[in-house]
Amino acid sequence: MLRGGWWSRGLFIDLSNMKWRVFELDRRAIASFLGGRGLALYYLYSLQEPKVSALAPESLMVIATSPLSGIPIFGTRTAVIAAKSFSTKTYVDVDVPTPIGTALRQCGYDIIVIRGRCKKPSILYIREDGVFFEDAANLWNLDARTTLMELIHDFGTEATITIGIAGTKLVHGATIVTKLGPLQGPDIGAVMGSKNLKAIVIDGVKELPIANIDALERVVSRYLEYVKSTPELNEWIRVGSVKLLELLWKHSLIPSEYFRDVYVDDLREFSPEYIEKFYKVYSVSCSLCPLSCFSLCTVREGKYVGTWSYIDLAHVLALGFNCGIDKLGDVLYIAKLCTEYGIDITTLGNIAGFTMMCYEYGIIRRVHTGGVAIKFGRADAVAKLLELICEKRDIGEYLAHGVDYTAQKLGDYAKSIAMTVKGMELPALEMRIVPEIALLLSTSPTYSDYREALYLLLQKRFHEITVSDVVSARTTVNVLKCLSSCPLVPALLKLGLDEYSEVLKYVTGLEIPSNDLLATGIRVEVMLRRYFLREVPEWNPEFDYPPLRVFEEEVSKGPFRGKVLKRDEYQVLLKTYYREFRLDEYGRPRENYLRLFQ
Amino acid sequence: MPHLTIAESRCIGCLLCQVACAYRHFGVFAAGRSRIKVEQITDGNFIKVNVRVCRFCRVKHCVNACSRGALHVVGDVVELDTSRCDRCYSCVVACPYGAISIDPTTGYPLICDLCDGDPECVKWCPVHAIEYIP
Numbered sequence: 141m142l143r144g145g146w147w148s149r150g151l152f153i154d155l156s157n158m159k160w161r162v163f164e165l166d167r168r169a170i171a172s173f174l175g176g177r178g179l180a181l182y183y184l185y186s187l188q189e190p191k192v193s194a195l196a197p198e199s200l201m202v203i204a205t206s207p208l209s210g211i212p213i214f215g216t217r218t219a220v221i222a223a224k225s226f227s228t229k230t231y232v233d234v235d236v237p238t239p240i241g242t243a244l245r246q247c248g249y250d251i252i253v254i255r256g257r258c259k260k261p262s263i264l265y266i267r268e269d270g271v272f273f274e275d276a277a278n279l280w281n282l283d284a285r286t287t288l289m290e291l292i293h294d295f296g297t298e299a300t301i302t303i304g305i306a307g308t309k310l311v312h313g314a315t316i317v318t319k320l321g322p323l324q325g326p327d328i329g330a331v332m333g334s335k336n337l338k339a340i341v342i343d344g345v346k347e348l349p350i351a352n353i354d355a356l357e358r359v360v361s362r363y364l365e366y367v368k369s370t371p372e373l374n375e376w377i378r379v380g381s382v383k384l385l386e387l388l389w390k391h392s393l394i395p396s397e398y399f400r401d402v403y404v405d406d407l408r409e410f411s412p413e414y415i416e417k418f419y420k421v422y423s424v425s426c427s428l429c430p431l432s433c434f435s436l437c438t439v440r441e442g443k444y445v446g447t448w449s450y451i452d453l454a455h456v457l458a459l460g461f462n463c464g465i466d467k468l469g470d471v472l473y474i475a476k477l478c479t480e481y482g483i484d485i486t487t488l489g490n491i492a493g494f495t496m497m498c499y500e501y502g503i504i505r506r507v508h509t510g511g512v513a514i515k516f517g518r519a520d521a522v523a524k525l526l527e528l529i530c531e532k533r534d535i536g537e538y539l540a541h542g543v544d545y546t547a548q549k550l551g552d553y554a555k556s557i558a559m560t561v562k563g564m565e566l567p568a569l570e571m572r573i574v575p576e577i578a579l580l581l582s583t584s585p586t587y588s589d590y591r592e593a594l595y596l597l598l599q600k601r602f603h604e605i606t607v608s609d610v611v612s613a614r615t616t617v618n619v620l621k622c623l624s625s626c627p628l629v630p631a632l633l634k635l636g637l638d639e640y641s642e643v644l645k646y647v648t649g650l651e652i653p654s655n656d657l658l659a660t661g662i663r664v665e666v667m668l669r670r671y672f673l674r675e676v677p678e679w680n681p682e683f684d685y686p687p688l689r690v691f692e693e694e695v696s697k698g699p700f701r702g703k704v705l706k707r708d709e710y711q712v713l714l715k716t717y718y719r720e721f722r723l724d725e726y727g728r729p730r731e732n733y734l735r736l737f738q
Numbered sequence: 739m740p741h742l743t744i745a746e747s748r749c750i751g752c753l754l755c756q757v758a759c760a761y762r763h764f765g766v767f768a769a770g771r772s773r774i775k776v777e778q779i780t781d782g783n784f785i786k787v788n789v790r791v792c793r794f795c796r797v798k799h800c801v802n803a804c805s806r807g808a809l810h811v812v813g814d815v816v817e818l819d820t821s822r823c824d825r826c827y828s829c830v831v832a833c834p835y836g837a838i839s840i841d842p843t844t845g846y847p848l849i850c851d852l853c854d855g856d857p858e859c860v861k862w863c864p865v866h867a868i869e870y871i872p
Contacts, residue, residue, distance in 0.1 A: 210767060246770075345770060347768065347843075348766065350767065353761070353765060353767065357761060364754075364862060364864060368864055377864065422748075424750055424751050425750040425751060425752040427753055428752060428753055428754060428757065428769075429752055430750075430865075431864075432750040
């Protein structure tokens with residue numbers, strides 16, 4: 141073990157023969173990637189055969205913690221779970237807000253690498269003294285919310301993750317579910333389902349390796365005092381991340397009806413005041429985070445009375461505005477279904493919006509949708525779609541592979557509607573107003589995380605954002621993901637990499653200057669692109685371009701009426717982006733730069 | 739009698755109180771080793787926050803249940819003599835509020851001692867959901 145921070149031990153589990161072994165982590169990998177996304181990517185790249193099918197038993201699923209997993213305040217989301225996306229072949233990961241990473245570190249491990257496929261549906265139960273395989277046949281077809289409640293009750297720990305029907309049926313967008321709902325990020329649930337794993341439960345009691353806990357406690361107390369004494373942060377705790385809606389709305393960054401236009405009308409039911417008055421029960425935060433982004437809301441009257449769900453900004457953007465739904469009760473109903481089925485909110489919002497637009501243009505008809513009119517604004521239509529997708533029936537047979545695949549099947553007109561980049565569905569953020577936001581969302585070598593854009597928007601004034609800011613935001617968010625930290629918390633607490641460097645010093649006992657952290661962020665970006673190039677040899681810079689509609693359809697409402705993203709303007713931004721990341725003109729890592737990291 | 743009051747409607751479930759408690763008593767960041775427990779329970783078709791911590795009852799059911807005389811009242815709080823405790827958990831079962839948890843590391847019962855009148859959980863709670871009544 142190093143002085144603090146890491147155990148330097150990993151767990152390799154082969155599901156096919158139900159065996160496991162402990163391995164020592166590569167010290168150079170720890171030094172280069174710290175943990176979280178970086179370490180998961182490193183092991184995925186080095187241990188997984190190139191071009192292996194993501195759903196094959198040989199594919200890997202990695203759970204990686206960071207030295208900050210289990211440390212309060214700094215937005216540490218405890219662990220990153222990574223795998224190869226089966227629909228786009230890219231690297232995808234989700235960060236877990238519940239204490240699964242803390243529990244893993246309390247078992248004495250930094251990382252788990254899972255390979256193979258269980259012979260029958262199973263639950264993986266990991267403790268300090270071993271790995272146990274429990275039968276999950278009775279849970280396999282159960283919804284994720286019920287499964288989770290049963291497992292938390294049975295095992296007595298919230299360090300539990302599960303998948304829903306979307307995961308067991310290997311649907312695109314299937315994700316992992318925790319007590320806070322489905323995690324942000326597609327396809328990991330399907331990879332877990334392909335391994336016949338219904339759930340993972342981790343239970344550990346070891347003391348976390350911290351070099352100087354008293355100094356760390358003083359830093360924690362300092363930031364706690366800052367949180368308590370800052371009115372804006374108290375307001376955030378009360379309202380949640382939907383507070384950002386007003387900011388996005390004011391700057392015309394909310395798209396409506398599948399990116400058709402900018403949403404300029406009154407926020408109405410989605411305004412924080414309205415939510416608080418009519419729907420909210422209480423605020424909920426991630427494990428060990430003082431800033432509660434989620435709100436537990438319930439429907440008190442109408443068609444879906446009694447429905448409850450946790451919601452945050454992503455729900456309102458993806459399932460509300462982007463699907464033309466203007467009632468929070470309807471959004472709550474779909475959010476509840478997403479938790480039960482275990483599907484990513486952003487992916488479902490994009491799939492539903494795409495189908496609604498195809499229905500409007502007559503590309504999809506009732507005969508394809510089980511007789512239901514898939515129109516904008518209808519929550520029951522989204523519910524029906526989800527059912528069709530998970531049963532892979534009618535149009536669901538295509539949609540279960542994602543928007544890109546469906547568009548390919550439906551023809552050129554559908555292809556021109558699809559809002560995807562690198563085959564991944566885009567988050568519901570308007571891209572025509574600030575070209576740099578389009579650059580940020582389009583150049584991500586993995587799926588586009590809307591929180592990355594929010595991180596940038598919270599740091600800079602909208603009209604002052606430059607390509608350098610995009611590069612800086614991407615690098616910093618990569619570092620934060622290596623520390624398995626949420627990007628929103630440092631943006632709100634005004635924590636820079638210097639502050640993380642200080643915290644790391646107390647946790648690990650090592651001086652890791654912020655410049656070294658920045659280098660880690662760049663290294664991750666290069667490694668992500670390297671992974672992409674290995675799995676998708678047909679790579680070309682077009683993969684880093686936003687969808688055609690962003691260049692062709694003008695904004696028709698509001699102060700930015702007539703605005704459209706110009707292709708040549710974007711091309712200049714992209715070239716600058718490549719140059720600042722020291723990529724070649726095709727967006728590939730340069731050979732000499734690659735050698736630097738080997 | 740001094741005690742803690744909890745405004746459960748304010749609790750955001752961050753578990754910082756649990757970490758604070760474990761740090762104060764054991765010098766570790768381990769939410770599981772806490773004398774205060776935040777959990778979400780289902781109430782019919784709904785989920786709500788439930789915070790379990792010693793209520794400092796007048797009738798000490800835990801002390802009465804201990805057959806080894808390991809628990810005794812000191813001032814206002816119940817203290818555990820680990821040399822006498824045989825970890826039978828009669829006290830855990832006897833507590834009508836489920837407020838006694840078990841230390842996952844040592845196996846001894848954990849009972850709130852109000853941190854000598856300066857409860858750490860109160861200081862850490864970011865939403866002032868825990869209040870100390872002296």
